Every structure is written in C-alpha cells, then in structure tokens.
Amino acid sequence: MYISVDTSTLVYGFKNNYLISDSSFQNITLKSSLPAIIDSKYSNFTINNIRISNLNLFGGLFNEESNYLFNNVIMKDITTTSRYLLFFTYHNTIFNNVKFDNINCYGDSGDSSLIFFDSGEKKKLDMNEIIIQNIWSNGPLIKIKGSSSELIIQNSTIEKTTIFGPMIENNSDKSITFISNVNFMNNVNNNKGNCGSIHLNYDMNITILESSFINNNIKSNGGVICIDNINNLELNIINNTFIKNNAINGGALYLRENNENKNYDDGSIIIKNNVFKENKAENFGGAIYSEYNKMYLANVENNTFSLNNAGIMGNIGYSPKNIEKTLFNIKEFNSSINDFTSLTTKPAYINITIDTTLRSEIYTGDLFPLKFFLYDELGHLYEDKTKYYSSMTIKVLLREKYDENNEMHYKAIENICSFVNGKRIKITLLIYIITDF
Template identity: 40%
Template structure:
C-alpha cells in the first residue's frame, strides 16, 4: 500500500523508466494507492506501471489520486499510468490534470489486457494530451477468444479539455469488451482531436469497442472547431439523391452529376475537414449495357444509366480505344457564343474544325459574328 504520499519533480531518463512499477508475476496480489499526489514529473515511460497476474486477477485500487503536469516522453510507450494483463481495478475520486504522453493515452493506458474488471468512478480528466486518446487509451485485448464478459462500470466522470493529435480527444478504444460497460452520469466537454472523434473514437466495431454513447453527455467536443463528439472510421457510402429508381440519361462524353456522402458506424456523415480521406476513390458499376467506359472519380449506386447518341449540335468522336464520345463544336473567339450566337458543327463526325464550324446567329442578331442587333422599324 502507498498512502498519503507526495512526489514532486521526479525525473527518469533511463529506458522505460517509471516512478512506480508493480508486477504481480504469477502470484495473485492486492495493491492500494491511496491519497497519492504526483506532480511535475518527466519519465521515459509510464510514471506508474501495473502488470497484473497472468492467471488470476490482481486487485488494484487507486483512490483520491492527484497526478498533474507529468510527461511520458517515450513515444513508443503508452500512458502516464499503464495497466496490463489480468487486473481488477478501481479508480475513484481522482484527478488527472495537464499530463502528456508523447505516445498514446494522455493519462491512462490499458494494453495487453487479457481480462479486466474496471470501476472508474467520480474522476476528473482535464487538459491531458496524447497522440491518440487524450485522456484514456484502450488497446485491443490479447485474449480475443475469451467469451468472459468483463465487468466495467464508468460512472460520474468528467472529461474536459483533453486533446489528441489524431483520434479520440478524450478516449480512444480498440478494446472489444468496453461495449459491455455500464455508464452513468459521465460528461465529455470541450475535448479536441486533430482528425476524428473530438470526444471519443473507435476505428470500428463500435458496439463492442465503445460504451453506449447515447447514455453519455457530450458538449462541444470538436475537430478543428467543428463539432465531432464521437466517430469511427468510414463505414458506408450513400448517394445523395431522391431518384434512386429513375433512369439517368446522358449523352456520350458528358458528366453524370452524382454526389455521395460518407458515413461512419454511428450513422454520422463524415466531415473530413483535414482531408484525411482525400485519396479515397469510388468505383462505379453499370449493369445491362454492352460497352461503357467511365472516366474520372466514380461511385457505386443502383440507378439504370441510359447512354444517348450525340445531339444534332455535337460532333461524334472516336478515341484510340474505339470508344465513341461527343464533343461540342468550337468556333472562333469572335463568335459571340452564349450572347447572340451558337456554334454549329461543319462536320458531324471525327473533326472539330474551329475554322469551318458555323457561327449561327440567334433570332434578332446578324453579322459575321452576330454582333449587330436587328431593329424593327414600326413607322
């Protein structure tokens, strides 16, 4: 037991240095940290590292703990406090403020967990920072085949002003037992992430890896000043249209105006402010046609597409692959196109000759370039 202790200005420069290291090995052990204060510490690894028992749960209690202004400067390690393996853990009535991990987990990190019972109650996580999981980082468990449902209670906690460089301003989770958690009266306010999940983030399988977000209070968690309380990786794409069952008709060579929205597993539209997914492309599939080539960014959808012949004012062209497309004729710049004239093709196929294409005047105009307005004398 550590009780009524204060540590200030602790510096550890050695490889994976820690102020407190507890490794229960093969023996079931119980350890308590009560009324502990740690401030202004810099370590090259977790400040406190707890490695549970391999077989039976090690029973760990943190109560009335205050850890502030501490830094884990090892980018390859995780958390100011790091928990591993098989543990039964209580963290209650504690404050984690202004801490930073240059890796993941600005205050607490769970990794290599085989089984875990967790009670997280009446704690404050404020202004902590990390690459991912500004306050807490849950890595995926090591015993994926274990059907035992962990008992996890997360009650009366406040997460405020925590920041992640990438994902999960307050919490990042890959832990597939967190979905069993019971949550009550938790608040996530003004947390920030650089890319996604200003409040909480999980890459995928959110019903397993995250608690029920509908039972949590979120307010003003953001990504680059845009509200983003919780998110995951993109999950599916929908086309923005009310005409799903209508035929789309276009001339050969024309663009098909389609818009799509990207959704995450929460059914939220992914607002990619940082262009993180800017290299994502869509593949468009067209059924019930002989030969169609579609060029440019495209997307999958279910509409029938009708490809029409070129209209009378277009020129039919054939590319090097023998594929037909349509182009509009080009006239000289002196022809007042879209003002008093239209450009008509001289040839109907394969040649778009700017010198021979016809500058045809609209009604009410005349001249070689349709520059003269025709006036009617009513006298």
C-alpha cells in the same frame, strides 16, 4: 560530514531486524552497484523519521530481499545510474508519509525506475500520503511485475515528473490496483512506445476514486489511463476529474484488448460521476479511445464531457470498428450530450446520390454528376477536416445493362477522385461513345 565510499555499503547483514529512526544520510558518493545504505538480506526494516539527500550512486539504496516499512521519510537530491533507486522483491512494502523530490534515474533507456516492485505471488505495494515531484527517469516511475500483485496509492501527489515511460506501469499477470484521492499533475511520458500515465495490462481489477488528473502529456496513447492487452477486466472509475491531458489517441482513457485471447470473462465496468474537460488527442478520441469488445456492457452514469478535442475524429469517444461493442450504449451514455457525432468510428460505408431530375439521354462529351457521402458505423456523415483519409479513392466504371450486339462502346474519363474537404465529394463524368468502324 562528507562520506565518499568506493566499494562498500554502510551496513551489511543477514536475517536481522532493524529500526532506523531520527537519522540523516547525506552527502554520499558510492562508486559500486551495492546498496548505498543497507545491504541485508531476509531482514525486517522499520525506517522512521529519516532524511536521505545529496547522494550520487551507481546502485540503489537498500537490499531488495527484505521487508520494509517507511514512515516520515524524505528522499531528495539523489542521482543514480542503476535500473532503480528502490527495488523490492517478493515482500510486502509500505510507504507512509514519504516525500521524493529532485531525483534523477539515469539507467538504461526504458529500464530505469524510482521504484521497482517484483511481487512474485500475492505481494502488496502500499503507499499512503506520498509526494513524488521533480523526478527525471529513463523508464517508468513506478514499475511492477510478478505473477500477482496489489498496488494501493491513497492521499498522494505525483507531479512535475519527466519520464521515459508511464508514472505507473504494472505488467503483472494478475493485478489489483486501488487509487484514491491522488493528484497526477504536470507529468510527461516521452516514450512513444509505452502508453499512459498509468499503464496496466492483462488480468486486472482496477478502482480509481476521487482523484484528479490534470495537464499530463503523453507521447503515446492514453493521456491518463492506458489499459492494454486486456485478458480480464474489472474497472471502476468513479468521482474523478480529467482535465487538459494530452495523448496521440485517447486524451484521457485508452483501452485495447488482447487480440490473442478470445475467452476472457465479461467482467464489469463502472464509469460514474467523472468530469472529462479539455482533454486532447492528436488523432482520435479526445476523451476516450476504445478497442475493447466488452465496453458496451459498461455502466456509464452522470459523467460530464466538455471541450474535449480530437485532431481527426471523435472529440468525446472513438473506436475503429464494432462500435456497438467497443463503446458505451449510446442511448444510455449521458443525457446532457446533444452532439452524438462526437462519438465516431472509422469510415464504414459510402452512399451515392444521383440527381433524378437529370435527363435520361446523354450524348457523347456530356457531363454526368455524381455525389458520394462517407459515413461511420453510427450513420454520421464523416467530416474529415484534416484530410486523414484523403488517400481513399473511388473509381466509377460504365457497364452496359443489356448485352446488345452493336458497334458502340462507352467510356467515362475523369472518373477517379478522393475524399477531401470533409463531408462529400463530387465526380463529374465525361461520357464518350466510341464506334468501331
């Protein structure tokens, strides 16, 4: 049967208890912003063994101001122009064995989601045995906000989604995130201004266990996890696999603190028994990019890093500055890593080398060679193969050591050059003596 509804929802109510079971909702077109199936506030829903498919909507599916428990549900072949397909506010929401397939969310750019969860105070979004695949959304796939929220995702798969934002975005003031045995595969975040496959902010307690993140492509920072605007952070990343993820900075992980908050607690960070393989950053940090000043306190054990790549510098890890705080304790980092130049920072200092075998007397028109070497904070010679710092220049001036009263002055020409071609540069000074008559 085909149902075309212009202005009304299927069921309307207030403060009711609903059991919806063994049903199918199909071939529905709704030309208003009302919930397509049930518009009932302050109610309790248990939804078992149902199929929702072939819907064209201007709004979502259910009223947001109720409690929901979904069991054994399929949602497939749905299009909406709303800000969300599923919206939940101030209530705990549970999904068990739910499949989302071939859903398009065509709301406003950056503000359209499959699931929008407003936790208010201490509410939980609990998802177990979920499959989310073939989704197109004009904003984050799962968007969370509120004063304090808890997100649990277990035994689930999120794959083949093309999103203008992260797969998960949590902007709650305080949040708990628990992810276990989840597969993130072949997802795309096309939003250059919104980082990560998973984007978390502010005061965070994060645990990610036994999960796989493979071939996720991010047009911003953090190929998998972007932890941003850090106020306080408890982080546990244990027994996970990060393979072939791509981003601008931080092919797998990206961390950046809130520069306006200088009073955050030390927290704790455990990164243990993970595999980082073939992740890629267009610029810096093939596996990890960090601007978090508490990263040096991290407990980092038994991680495997192989074939990660950064287009400019830091195939394994990169921090712009203060690497003694913003990256791991390198001596305890991972005993299987031999090339610590894969950890690097921005250029920190320059050394000059002068050939002491050169004669001490220089005549007008003579050449005098100087070599300069560029180093990062770790003392590694900087190999700028991409010429990213080619605009950095040095100008050498001649100054008299003694203030002698004579009529001769010295001038060096050809005395400016740039850092190019990586390891070093060389300036050859052409010395002239100018005599006043």
